Amino acid sequence: MKKLYRDLSPEARASYGITEDGSEESWVYCLTCGRAVPQGDCVVGEDGRLECAYGDCRPTSASHASTDLRAWDTLAQEQGGAAAHWPEKPEWGRRYPLRDADL
Ligand SMILES: [Zn+2]
Numbered sequence: 001m002k003k004l005y006r007d008l009s010p011e012a013r014a015s016y017g018i019t020e021d022g023s024e025e026s027w028v029y030c031l032t033c034g035r036a037v038p039q040g041d042c043v044v045g046e047d048g049r050l051e052c053a054y055g056d057c058r059p060t061s062a063s064h065a066s067t068d069l070r071a072w073d074t075l076a077q078e079q080g081g082a083a084a085h086w087p088e089k090p091e092w093g094r095r096y097p098l099r100d101a102d103l
Contacts, residue, residue: 005050006040016050018042019071027072027090033057034097036072036090054093 005016006024017039019026024040030052041053052067059067072090076083082099090096 003044004040004053005042005044008044015048016044018050018069019073028069029072029075029090029096030054030057031068031070031098032059033067034095035093036096037092042069 005013008016013022018028019039022039024038026039027036028039028042028050029036032052033054033056035052035054035057037053039050042050043053045051050069052069057067072086073088076086079086079099083096086096
C-alpha cells in the first residue's frame with residue numbers, strides 16, 4: 001500500500017508539501033502527464049518528494065527519475081494567458097496542456 005500525502009504528520013508535510021498552504025485539498029499539477037490532482041492524493045516517493053497520484057503516469061525520460069509536480073495556482077500564474085481557461089479547481093483526470101507543450 002502506497003503512502004499518501006494525506007497520511008503524513010504535519011512535520012512531514014512541511015518537507016513534502018508542494019503548495020504554499022500545505023493543504024491536502026489544494027491542487028497540484030503534474031508536468032509529466034499534464035493532469036491535476038489534490039495534493040492529499042499524491043504518493044510519498046522514496047526519494048523524499050511527492051509523486052503523481054495517477055497510476056499510469058510514468059516519467060518520460062531518464063533525466064526525470066520521478067514525476068514533476070507544481071502547485072496549481074502558481075503554475076497557472078506562470079502560464080499567463082495559456083492558462084486563462086484553467087479553473088480554480090481543476091477536474092480529476094483531465095489534461096491541461098501547458099503553453100510550451102506540443103498540441
Ligand atoms: Zn502525472
